[in-house]
Amino acid sequence: MSITLKLAWKSLLNRKTTALLTILTVAISVILLMGVERIRTQAKSSxxxxxxxxxxxxxxxxxQVNLLLYSVFRIGNATNNIDWKSFEEFSNHRSVDWAIPISxxxxxxGFRVMGTNHSYFEHYQYGQKQHLSLAKGEEFDxxxxxxxxxxxxxxxxxDxxxxxxxxxxxxxxGFSRHENTPFKVVGILAPxxxxxxxxxxxxxEAIEAIHVGWESGANLGNEPSKEQLLQMDFQPKQITAMLIGLKSKIQTFALQRQINTYKQEPLSAIxxxxxxxxxxxxxxxAETALLIVSVFVVVAGLMGMLSSLLTSLQERRREMAILRAMGARPRHVFTLLVSEATVLTSIGIICGIGGMYAMLAIAAPIITANYGINIALSGITSHEWMLLGFVQLAGVIIGFFPALRAYRQSLSDGMTIRI
Incomplete structure (x- = not known):
């Protein structure tokens, strides 16, 4: 460690309270900046x-956004249903490899119920083309x-x-529950x-069965028993949406156009x-607004550090004069103050990174449970390193302002500064 860094470190230790508050300010701003960036990217990835x-x-x-929201994210409701005959026609289309009905x-x-068939467990994919798997039990039969x-x-x-x-x-x-048709849990999917x-x-078929005797969401009073329903044969009449996988990607736009111009009923394919x-x-x-807020918090933190350094400089004029009297040149004083700002920023960044991971470790399960966003505690990305580099550079630049003021001071202040 060079003599300048040693002096900077000793000086900071001599001003523990001020230095700790400055580090805390920088750390909080880094936690917010990195936390917002991490949640933003992970949310987009999820x-x-x-x-x-x-x-x-x-x-x-x-x-297309509304269709995506209710069919994939289970948010909102469909404007219209799809006739089962339409599903059968397109699922048997020559270019279709598989089709998943969704009701x-x-x-x-508080959890959405979805009617489907075994094609869902066989063909539905998420993430990097990962298939669904059962953690316990088996598919419904x-x-x-x-x-x-x-x-x-x-x-x-x-269970x-x-x-x-x-x-x-x-x-x-209470009045909307299908009390006479309880379902038995036979399988639990892996997360x-x-x-x-x-x-x-x-x-x-179960969706059709539980709605026998219901009309427009009301129980008409002639709902069959579970045993009676088990003796009946059910065929879906309508579904909410369908997911399609094609044999060749080249056929995507042709089939999309055919579905969008389907004359039997108004459909949308996205x-x-x-x-x-x-x-x-x-x-x-909202994403940009959050990023701007976090940037301003970083700026506020650095401004707080600048204020602290400038305030302490007035109290350290005697120290600067002694250093000059002992042979330190103006550039040494300049480097000392820039080094202090650099050290404060670096420690603040390190503490901020640690704080971010600690907060994400606590918040990740809560965010996943409530919003379905999977926050991975992965390493720092190149983009995040760039943001941290900008914070470090800004901290160094902040140190130039008190350093320049100290640089301009001379031995004329003497050993008898008037306060």
């Missing part, structure tokens, strides 16, 4: 990884069997064999970090990637 390997999402005629509209204690997401099982304490009651609509209230974790999965890009573009204003 949104992008929610669905993978799906070429088209088809639903009733609506905007939404019911819920269980009986009419009143269900496979639940990991968050549903964890939040409600469910294999638990019986649950599904409610009509999003609001799970995915997507809305799948917050979904209760049942068969399409590309998930394009819709995700539009969705993120809508959120970019």
């Amino acid at each position: 949104f992008a990884n929610t669905i993978s390997g799906t070429d088209l999402i088809v639903g009733g005629r609506s905007g 939404l509209g019911d819920s269980h204690r 009986g009419l009143f069997e269900t496979v639940i997401g990991s968050d549903v099982a964890k939040s409600l304490g469910y 294999i064999g638990t019986e649950i009651i599904i409610a009509h609509g999003i609001s799970d209230v 995915t970090g997507t809305p799948v974790d917050k979904t209760v999965h049942v068969s399409l 590309l998930p990637g394009v819709a995700l890009h539009e969705l993120w573009g809508m959120m970019s204003v």
Whole structure:
């Protein structure tokens, strides 16, 4: 360690309280800057990884963001349903490799219920083309069997064999529950970090069965018993949306155009990637606002450090004069003060990084549970290193201002400074 850094370190130790407060200010600003950046990038990644390997999402005629939100993220409701005959026609299309029907509209204690078939467990992909897997149990086979997401099982304490009651609509209230048709949990999916974790999965036939005797969300009073329903044969009449995988990507736009101009009923076919890009573009204003706020917090922290250094400089004029009298040149004094600012900023950055990881370790499970955003405690990215580099550079530049003032002072201050 050079003599200048030793002097800077000793000087900071002599002013512990001021130095610690300055470091704390810089650390808090770095925590906010890095935390916002980490959550922003991880949120974007989580949104992008929610669905993978799906070429088209088809639903009733609506905007592509709305269709994406209710079919993939389970947010909101469909404007119209799709006739089952339309699903059969397009699922058997020569260019379609597989098709997954989705039926939404019911819920269980705040979690969405989704009707589907075995194609969902076979073909649905998320992340880097990862398939769904069961942590426990098996796929549903009986009419009143269900496979639940990991968050549903964890939040409600469910396990294999638990019986649950599904409610009509999003609001799970007494008069809307299908009390006479309890479902048995036969499978629990492994965590995915997507809305799948917050979904209760049942068969399409089960969705039809529990609504026998119901009309427009009301129980008409002639609801059959569970035993009677088990004797019936159910065929879906309508679904909410469908996910399509094609044999060749080249056929994507041709099939999309054919679906969008389908004469039997008004349908919309969207590309998930394009819709995700539009969705993120809508959120970019909030994203930019958060980044600007965090930058201003960093600036405020550095301004606090500048204020502290300038204030302490007035109290250290005698110290500077003694250093000059002992042979220190003006450039030595200049370097000393810049070194102090550099050390304070560096320690503040290190503390800020540690604080960020500590806070993310605590907040990550909460964010994942409540918002479905998976925050990975990964290493610092090149972009984050660049941001930290800018903070360090700004701290060094801040040190130039008190250093220049001290540089201009001379031995004329003498050993008898008037205060």
